[in-house]
Amino acid sequence: MKTISSAVEQYIKGKPFLQTALSQGIINLTSLARQVKPDIEAQLGKEVRNGAVVMALKRLSDDLEFRATHRIIKVLKDIGEITVRSALTDYTFLVSESILQNQMRLLREIHPQKDAFYTSSRGVNELNIVVSSSLNSLVEAFFEQERLTQKAENLSSISVKLPAENVSVPGIYYFIFQRLAWEGIILYEVISTTNEFTILVDEEQVDRAFTVIKDLKSL
Known part of the structure; x- marks a missing residue:
């Protein structure tokens, strides 16, 4: 069964610029939740609370920062000539x-x-x-x-x-x-x-x- 978290992750992964901004913590989660909520509801086929979308975005942003950005930045610090x-x-x-x-x-x-x-x-x-x-x-x-x-x-x-x-x-x-x-x-x-x-x-x-x-x- 598809969850709010998986629906939010699928939405964000389809928008690379948004994914990076989210992982860097430079985006307002409440405003973003209001924007993506209609797409999440369409994926799930039911109404969802804005707060639930915010929490899913928060968990995703923490996870993205560790899984992607942290490893990339570690490599880039060692850029050579x-x-x-x-x-x-x-x-x-x-x-x-x-x-x-x-x-x-x-x-x-x-x-x-x-x-x-x-x-x-x-x-x-x-x-x-x-x-x-x-x-x-x-x-x-x-x-x-x-x-x-x-x-x-x-x-x-x-x-x-x-x-x-x-x-x-x-x-x-x-x-x-x-x-x-x-x-x-x-x-x-x-x-x-x-x-x-x-x-x-x-x-x-x-x-x-x-x-x-x-x-x-x-x-």
């Missing part, structure tokens, strides 16, 4: 039979340039390349015959080294990206490896994005 690079260009090409060969040609050309930035990721239909803007002419020459779908300039990257235990704690990336979203940071690209991720943002937003990520260590 944060590296920022500016003057980058982001290219997106459609995947073709020749695109990997052209990518190899580009890599051979830029390999001796130790100060140049280069990263790439490939999806099912697209290949993404991010380079120092000084390499734009090379990219455009080698990929002249490829189909360019997007080009964005004046970007900056922030690379973050995560502790090894990040792979065993759910919600790490959500927690980080949620805070960037709260600050209105637009992510052009997200590129990750097992213990490191890089975000690409507009140069006008890089200072704010860096502050958000740096401040995670002091939560």
Whole structure:
């Protein structure tokens, strides 16, 4: 039999921003209870008291704080090196039979340039390349015959080294990206490896994005 507590938990889990605000204790439970009460009654098929919804929210907020936020914050306190690079260009090409060969040609050309930035990721239909803007002419020459779908300039990257235990704690990336979203940071690209991720943002937003990520260590 479905209970008020299980109905409230199901409702909150479907709204990630609300779930985090609840776990951080920054939301008025009485006001929230009045708002969610009609949905809870619809789930249960009967009327419920506002006080019962408040109590369910209180128990859930305490449980969420221990189960999720506490473990995530513990990991984020051990964030390692944060590296920022500016003057980058982001290219997106459609995947073709020749695109990997052209990518190899580009890599051979830029390999001796130790100060140049280069990263790439490939999806099912697209290949993404991010380079120092000084390499734009090379990219455009080698990929002249490829189909360019997007080009964005004046970007900056922030690379973050995560502790090894990040792979065993759910919600790490959500927690980080949620805070960037709260600050209105637009992510052009997200590129990750097992213990490191890089975000690409507009140069006008890089200072704010860096502050958000740096401040995670002091939560």
